[in-house]
Amino acid sequence: MSASIIDGKALSEAVKSEVSTRVQALKARGITPGLAVVLVGEDPASQVYVRNKAAACEKAGLNSRVIRLDGDITEDALLDIVRELNTDNEIHGILVQLPLPRHMNSARVIETIAAEKDVDGFHISNAGLLMTGQPLFRPCTPYGVMKMLESENVSLWGAEAVVVGASNIVGKPMAMLMLAAGATVTLCNSKTRDLAAQTRRADVLVVATGKPGMVTGDMIKPGATVIDVGINRTEQGKLVGDVDFESAVKVAGRITPVPGGVGPMTIAMLLVNTLEAAERSAA
Numbered sequence: 001m002s003a004s005i006i007d008g009k010a011l012s013e014a015v016k017s018e019v020s021t022r023v024q025a026l027k028a029r030g031i032t033p034g035l036a037v038v039l040v041g042e043d044p045a046s047q048v049y050v051r052n053k054a055a056a057c058e059k060a061g062l063n064s065r066v067i068r069l070d071g072d073i074t075e076d077a078l079l080d081i082v083r084e085l086n087t088d089n090e091i092h093g094i095l096v097q098l099p100l101p102r103h104m105n106s107a108r109v110i111e112t113i114a115a116e117k118d119v120d121g122f123h124i125s126n127a128g129l130l131m132t133g134q135p136l137f138r139p140c141t142p143y144g145v146m147k148m149l150e151s152e153n154v155s156l157w158g159a160e161a162v163v164v165g166a167s168n169i170v171g172k173p174m175a176m177l178m179l180a181a182g183a184t185v186t187l188c189n190s191k192t193r194d195l196a197a198q199t200r201r202a203d204v205l206v207v208a209t210g211k212p213g214m215v216t217g218d219m220i221k222p223g224a225t226v227i228d229v230g231i232n233r234t235e236q237g238k239l240v241g242d243v244d245f246e247s248a249v250k251v252a253g254r255i256t257p258v259p260g261g262v263g264p265m266t267i268a269m270l271l272v273n274t275l276e277a278a279e280r281s282a283a
């Protein structure tokens with residue numbers, strides 16, 4: 001038996017089309033949602049992500065403003081730019097692409113973004129709201145995963161959910177969202193003693209470690225739903241996830257591909273968050 005493939009590309013198109021309709025309604029009221037994307041330095045992967053985010057905005061009718069800054073800009077200068085965006089009425093969402101250069105304190109930069117414009121959902125107040133069950137912005141990648149599970153009718157109520165990777169961007173908010181949806185959640189990290197023993201219990205397994213092929217078919221419960229958040233480039237230039245697809249697809253019930261799985265959903269949910277920020281500003 002082979003798992004069914006969850007088509008993130010198709011679902012993301014459906015979400016973006018819905019966003020587009022709501023953007024038109026907001027435009028009719030004289031408001032065009034605007035996203036500012038700040039990119040510091042020349043990281044090649046970040047450049048691709050930022051370009052894709054801006055292109056997706058434009059396609060859905062949102063304004064995007066990409067602010068490219070030299071890698072050696074001071075943190076103070078970056079904070080001034082963020083503060084200006086905080087008070088800019090044309091900008092409803094602000095995203096500072098991570099990782100930032102090593103001389104910067106990412107937490108301080110993120111905390112400087114106005115919480116009501118923090119479409120990444122990384123600000124400490126948005127993290128706190130999510131943790132206490134009153135989310136304002138859900139971080140885009142975990143939000144996209146929840147949309148995928150919903151569209152596949154995967155019930156989390158009472159399910160065993162295992163998340164591998166405990167980052168602030170994916171793992172921790174993913175665990176919170178699934179917990180809120182009624183799952184019993186295990187959050188694994190790089191010190192987890194017997195990872196396979198944990199992953200084999202999962203009805204829903206989300207892998208976000210940045211380590212290619214880390215989860216193999218023998219670590220998956222037959223019939224489980226496997227969500228691969230990883231995007232890694234091999235030496236041959238091929239994109240692969242954190243899950244070894246070839247062995248996993250034989251065991252899982254459903255699985256996301258890389259590319260074409262979680263990646264497109266992350267961008268779609270960024271548009272949703274930006275649209276909703278603009279809708280709130282208009283209310």
Ligand code: GUN
Pocket residue numbers: 095096097098099120140141169
């Ligand atoms: N770097 C990798 N993923 C993300 C993301 O979702 N948001 C931002 N701002 N930076 C990232």
